Amino acid sequence: MEISFPTDSDGFLSQECPSCDQPFKVVFGEGSEKPISFCPYCGFGGRGCWWTREQADYMSAAATNIVLGPELKKLERSLKGSFGNLLKIDVKSNLPDVPTVPIDVNGDFEIRSFRCCNETVKIEPHEKVFCVICGQEVDLKMSDSKKVFLSHKGVDKEFVIDFKDTLEILGYEPWIDEDAMPAGTPLERGLLKGMHDSCGVVFFITPSFKDDGYLETEINYAIQEKRIKGNKFAIITLQFADDNGNVGEIPELIKTYVWKKPRTHLHALREVIRALPIQVGAVDWREGIDDVVSPPRMKSKARELSNEAKTILLEASAGDGMIMHNRYMGGEQIQANGKSLIPENNQRTIALWVGGLEDLIRRRYIKDIGQKREVFEVTREGYEAADEIEEGKKGDAGVTKGAANLS
Ligand SMILES: [Zn+2]
Numbered sequence: 001m002e003i004s005f006p007t008d009s010d011g012f013l014s015q016e017c018p019s020c021d022q023p024f025k026v027v028f029g030e031g032s033e034k035p036i037s038f039c040p041y042c043g044f045g046g047r048g049c050w051w052t053r054e055q056a057d058y059m060s061a062a063a064t065n066i067v068l069g070p071e072l073k074k075l076e077r078s079l080k081g082s083f084g085n086l087l088k089i090d091v092k093s094n095l096p097d098v099p100t101v102p103i104d105v106n107g108d109f110e111i112r113s114f115r116c117c118n119e120t121v122k123i124e125p126h127e128k129v130f131c132v133i134c135g136q137e138v139d140l141k142m143s144d145s146k147k148v149f150l151s152h153k154g155v156d157k158e159f160v161i162d163f164k165d166t167l168e169i170l171g172y173e174p175w176i177d178e179d180a181m182p183a184g185t186p187l188e189r190g191l192l193k194g195m196h197d198s199c200g201v202v203f204f205i206t207p208s209f210k211d212d213g214y215l216e217t218e219i220n221y222a223i224q225e226k227r228i229k230g231n232k233f234a235i236i237t238l239q240f241a242d243d244n245g246n247v248g249e250i251p252e253l254i255k256t257y258v259w260k261k262p263r264t265h266l267h268a269l270r271e272v273i274r275a276l277p278i279q280v281g282a283v284d285w286r287e288g289i290d291d292v293v294s295p296p297r298m299k300s301k302a303r304e305l306s307n308e309a310k311t312i313l314l315e316a317s318a319g320d321g322m323i324m325h326n327r328y329m330g331g332e333q334i335q336a337n338g339k340s341l342i343p344e345n346n347q348r349t350i351a352l353w354v355g356g357l358e359d360l361i362r363r364r365y366i367k368d369i370g371q372k373r374e375v376f377e378v379t380r381e382g383y384e385a386a387d388e389i390e391e392g393k394k395g396d397a398g399v400t401k402g403a404a405n406l407s
């Protein structure tokens with residue numbers, strides 16, 4: 001048996017909390033696959049208890065009619081057949097009247113989505129609500145929505161796509177209305193949800209733009225978001241001029257918010273970046289820089305060590321972590337892992353190796369444990385650096401050429 005209810009124009013169906021009696025709306029067949037389990041307002045938990053009184057009445061009446069109706073008719077006929085005119089039985093009057101199907105009207109609701117469970121609902125404005133699926137409390141003012149909505153008129157699309165591509169490469173998550181509409185989503189619901197997932201909206205007002213109410217829905221939704229999210233939502237209006245200085249008309253509704261008249265597209269981009277409540281991360285080397293034309297070197301302290309310093313560190317790390325530096329008549333020697341590391345007894349070579357040792361001390365990769373600069377021990381940082389050098393060697397044979405020559 002299937003009973004269906006018509007939804008409101010956005011596809012939402014009314015539900016009601018049996019505890020606090022407040023109404024909210026959900027979409028069936030979208031979002032979470034789990035059942036509604038919590039009241040968004042009071043947090044009351046339960047399943048299958050969310051029908052409104054009208055829906056419940058309708059369902060029980062319809063069920064009685066559909067299930068019992070034909071049975072009673074059969075009974076009525078068979079009774080009549082077997083008793084003829086001897087007995088008059090009236091079985092017709094016990095069926096309840098089926099009330100008319102409850103119609104869902106668009107009330108004063110706001111569309112909110114619970115990211116924890118990917119569920120979208122319509123609720124009356126509240127600052128704090130509970131996820132209808134998992135019951136987690138969500139503070140709507142503490143928005144973690146970071147997308148940026150680029151609102152435009154069809155004819156300006158290419159120009160806006162240019163901004164979108166640029167913002168994307170900078171690390172933002174821009175979207176235009178088409179992106180918010182998976183196939184089958186009613187336009188307004190997609191827009192509302194998209195706006196809710198955003199931290200700002202940019203209205204592109206080009207000379208071709210006339211305020212004929214075209215953007216009205218988008219502006220209304222934006223103002224609604226601004227009211228809820230406060231500083232965490234920006235309304236940015238950019239009024240572009242053509243070569244002759246013609247500009248588009250700023251829609252009345254957003255005239256109360258600041259708008260800019262950028263001189264160039266780069267200026268416009270700066271205004272957008274400056275006005276958004278979010279910022280992108282610190283500048284750093286990207287991963288996979290091999291594809292770049294002139295690859296900068298990986299920023300790594302360990303890799304800036306001389307080959308001699310690396311060899312000393314790697315040998316000590318591979319052995320017992322100890323390094324011996326001995327001076328004797330006519331020369332010096334550095335030993336680690338049972339090996340003598342200075343290959344030749346000439347002053348130039350010795351200077352290179354002792355320099356490497358000092359480099360390691362300076363970087364605290366090894367520490368002097370006898371205070372006589374004779375016995376050293378690899379530190380935690382030293383072992384980490386050694387690991388890093390080993391890692392680097394895999395992709396860069398030859399870094400530790402010194403060590404290879406010595407063994
Ligand atoms: Zn409730």
Ligand SMILES: [Zn+2]
Nearest residue numbers: 116117131134
């Ligand atoms: Zn949830």
